[in-house]
Amino acid sequence: MVTAPPRRRLRVIGHHAWLVGLTSLAAGVILVPVAWMVSASVRPIREVLTYPPVLIPKTVSGEYMARILHDPAYQRFFANSIVLSVGALALSLTLGALAGYGFSRFRLPGGQAMLLGILSVLMLPRVTLIVPYFRLAHVVGLYDTLPGLIVANTAFLLPIATWLIKGYLDSIPQELDEAAMVDGCTRVQSLHKVVAPLAVPGLVGVAAFIFIGAWNEYLLAVVLTETPRSQTLTVGLASFFGQYVRDWNGIMALSTLASVPLVAIFVFLQRWVVQGMSAGAVK
């Protein structure tokens, strides 16, 4: 780039300016509500509710976040949310990757019906599904337990994982793994050496979706639990919504805190994507 002739260089700079400018402009609009939420988590809510709006916080206070972080019940909610999301992620991603590979690489008799059938649990509104899930959880003794929440959440996340992973694998040329197999690799080796590295960026997107889905899942968490022992952050969040009044500071502080791990994970995964690519078959 440095050695490029001046006209070319101007064009490159222009290209970058256009990219960055457009993205920043759009991001500016999109991040207004986010900024407003974060600011509502560190200043008294009456300052957010006043009109005309006070854009620059007059008072900044960590007390709302501190109140949550120091509350043992909320510490427990955080821990439970992590266990739930990791558990649901591990289950959905493992089963979903296997199934996605199966649906993508084999022409299975009845496969289309199965693929569509897998989605049916997503096609029913959850407000009616909670009734049988409640009963099921009681019958198998998983009511008010974290394993129960993991199992139920995975029932909704696994279909999504299967579909998305299948979509990704379909976009990876099948000739690649076949070529490897012709070269003497077993199917598992070709999966490991050729398909998996190429699938990593896609899997990261799916993993993010699953993790966030489990992290923010709410209805199942409320219905299938009743003690802080097994309740998650979303239940803690719901308790800030009262019959007559909502605790804005609590809601925004908890939501901001709850989003921190997700952003951290995303940043971490993104780095991994880059590594996965450079270590993969294509370079």
Add this chain to the structure above:
Amino acid sequence: MRARPSCRVAVLSVVVLLAFTVAPLANAAGSPVEIKWMEWWVHEWGPDNFNNLIAGFEKANPDIKITVVDTPYPQMSGKLDAAAAGGETYDLFGVEGSWLPGLDKLGYVEDLDPWLAKNKDFADNLLPTARRKINGRTLSFCLYMIPYQFAYNVDQFAAAGLRPPTNWDEFIQVEKKLRNSGANKYGMSMPLADGGFALTRYFGFRLAQEGGQFLDASGRAVFNSPQGVAAMTWWKNFYQMGLVVPGSFGEDQARMLEYIASGQVASIIDGPFIWSKSKQIDPKIKLAYAPAWRAKTGGYLWSCSGVGMSAKSQNKDAAWKFLEYLYSPTVAVTMTKAISLPWATHAAMTSLNGSTDPMLRYIPQFANQDTAANIVLPALPDTGTLFDLFKTTFQNTVSGKVPVKQALDEAATAWQSAIAKSK
């Protein structure tokens, strides 16, 4: 090649099966009887008030243990339905009148009349309006009774040189003055996104003061009566004066409370809890009720949240004992004072006479100025649908889309058919 996947199948099956068999450790059958009480009040009342309430009972009844299942209000009805259809028993549960018909269909709700018959003191102390009846059976007791009335921000009224209105005409005058005090400035907001809200705070309040009823003695929907038309016409005229914050049709109750608590508006029509709730947003705010109003009558509309008992409970005697405690004069008076919700007992109402609380002190006046004209929103079948229908009725009427009489007739017909079907 074949071994790997099938091996995973085996491993995963084990994981799934394990997940199914990890049952919570069943607690050994201890000596105290356990009563499960599902409700949504721990945060509403404050954890301290709530814990004191439970501790007081357990101290007096060491053989009974109350297990509280605190559930967020928006999910209460869903969880109750799931429990009723899914075979889980909550011996006692907080309940709105509107949830009772559905729960009753599932055979989940105990008829409380036989229990009341056994305890005359309890029955006498309970306000007559506090019995929630469906098809002649009492399925729950109101825990607290809420009237709706005009309240105002004391400091803002003083600054503007306004006095609280003592009747409906003064109310309009006050709102006009507040509206004229600045651009984009309104005296109150009127949330109409929720049919139940419009039905109680606005239509029902004025209906009582016109001398009307929702249902007649035989349970027929009669709110399209001349009194109903007069009540609705009053609100239509009021709405069309442009005195309320724009966007009523998309505004909910919580936003209305935020308007007054953050000083955007200076007045409100709602229940006695608004002051303590507003203080959660602005600890320094001062609200007060206007003295009782009177139109054709001095009646008020009362609504409530209540407590019910599960028909499936294994420990009904212990559960009843807790109800007796909950409605006992000491508890009623203490709780009324602590959480600004008038308990549904005579003892609680009497204790408010001579109260210095700027909201609670007027409640006996609302209750007693015209007892015959007081009305209660009845427990209805298909409440969600019927309230929703009333929302459209109210919105269409005040915006002038549908004539008052026609809109009320349509709504009453729909209500009547739902009521008839449920019998």
Add this chain to the structure above:
Amino acid sequence: MNGRPRRYAGSERPAASPGGALGHHYSLPLAETPGLRHAGAAADARRRRTAGSTRRLPGYVAGYLFVAPAVLYLVLTAVYPVATVVAMGLQDVTAGRWHFVGAAHYAAVLRDPIFWNAVWNTSIFTVASVVLQLTVGLGFALLLHETWFHRGVRNTMRGALILPWVFSTAAAALMWSLLYDPYGLFNYLAVGVLHWSQPIAWLGDARLALGAIIAVNTWKSYPFYMVALLGALQNILPELYDAAKVDGAGPWQRFVSVTLPQLRTVLVAISTVDLITTFGHVDLVNMLTQGGPGRATETVAFYVYRTALLDGNLTKGAATSTIMLALLVLGTQAYLRALARRGEPSW
């Protein structure tokens, strides 16, 4: 059925491009790509298979083994609930006794004009949301896939732009209800800064409310497309763009003839899932408008919510749910069929 391989974007067409850039999908000239291991053998593989050679194992047996754990899991955890809901819709309950009523609930629901209004609203909500999310998400993915002057700045931007997604829906809906409020930020710009005489009642005006909810839903969910497509863009081989460039294709033509076809299977998968979850969406409606003003934002899922929970009529709610399931099965099939390439299902 012998485990025939699936095609990917035009892989079995000739790799060279005699017809120029327009209307042509670029595919990977495998045998000529030096960076690809085993690539030369791929051509052999194809030749051998077309010559009729068989695999070491009948393909579908291995395929079923891959699929089995997930299917087994869903049989264990989802079949009973789904079946229960369907069965509940055929029953009614009085005083705790369940009895069969056949299609009575179905008839009541299908005759209800309010239900059909909800179907209509949901269709608009779903189509608009999916199209907007896809457009915005794809746009950002393309912008953020490019090489920026500084990788750190780009990656920060990637992180910032997923923020709407990671915040809880409840908190986001609450904040948006305030932004839309007559005393909110948007109306402050209109009334306070631009001196309009009246604030806009975004959620209180029947003409605006559905659009306002679609905007929030798009804001909330586009990052999913963005993240998923960023991953998929990584897998498009630069050689394809080079080939298109050689043919003189401009940026737009490269986008249409290389990027889109290569993203196709991923886009189909994401949008299908999105279509289904958006159709069943209820949280935003519930928190922002409760279906109003009038019935302008009432969706099918909200109708179910009201019937099952607010009315306490679980059985009629279950029947409505089953109708929604049927609508979605038909809709999904139609959608996938419409996207299928000629002579081959897309999924």
